Amino acid sequence: MNCVFCQIMEGKIESKSVYEDDNFKAFWDISPQAPVHLLIVPKEHLEPAQGFQDSDVELLGRMFLVAEKVAREQGVFDKGIRLILNIGHDAGQEVPHLHLHLLGGRKLGRLVAE
Numbered sequence: 188m189n190c191v192f193c194q195i196m197e198g199k200i201e202s203k204s205v206y207e208d209d210n211f212k213a214f215w216d217i218s219p220q221a222p223v224h225l226l227i228v229p230k231e232h233l234e235p236a237q238g239f240q241d242s243d244v245e246l247l248g249r250m251f252l253v254a255e256k257v258a259r260e261q262g263v264f265d266k267g268i269r270l271i272l273n274i275g276h277d278a279g280q281e282v283p284h285l286h287l288h289l290l291g292g293r294k295l296g297r298l299v300a301e
């Protein structure tokens with residue numbers, strides 16, 4: 188599949204990985220917006236813009252547990268983090284494959300910049 192995150196999962200595109208288990212990989216965003224800017228990405232290709240299913244609930248919940256674990260490992264959880272899930276055009280979603288942005292390591296600004 189011509190999906191950049193699927194290609195990262197398959198090792199066809201390099202990433203700076205910080206975490207991996209059977210269902211998820213977490214790696215540095217290529218264009219970081221904070222001292223810590225990681226992407227928590229399910230290995231399975233889900234597209235949030237298509238809507239979620241009941242069968243996605245376990246994976247969606249686990250994605251937040253992975254985000255917390257990674258944030259703690261990066262030493263940013265206690266001071267505060269922001270998790271962002273962009274869905275669709277108006278949110279500026281660039282990569283259709285489900286991913287959670289984990290931002291931390293500095294005081295983050297307004298929730299919506301513009």
Ligand code: AMP
Pocket residue numbers: 191200202215216217218219226272273279280281282283
């Ligand atoms: P979104 O706008 O929520 O779809 O965010 C997609 C994110 O993926 C952006 O923050 C990009 O900087 C990031 N990104 C795109 N390609 C790569 C890549 N090859 N490795 C790491 N991050 C990437």
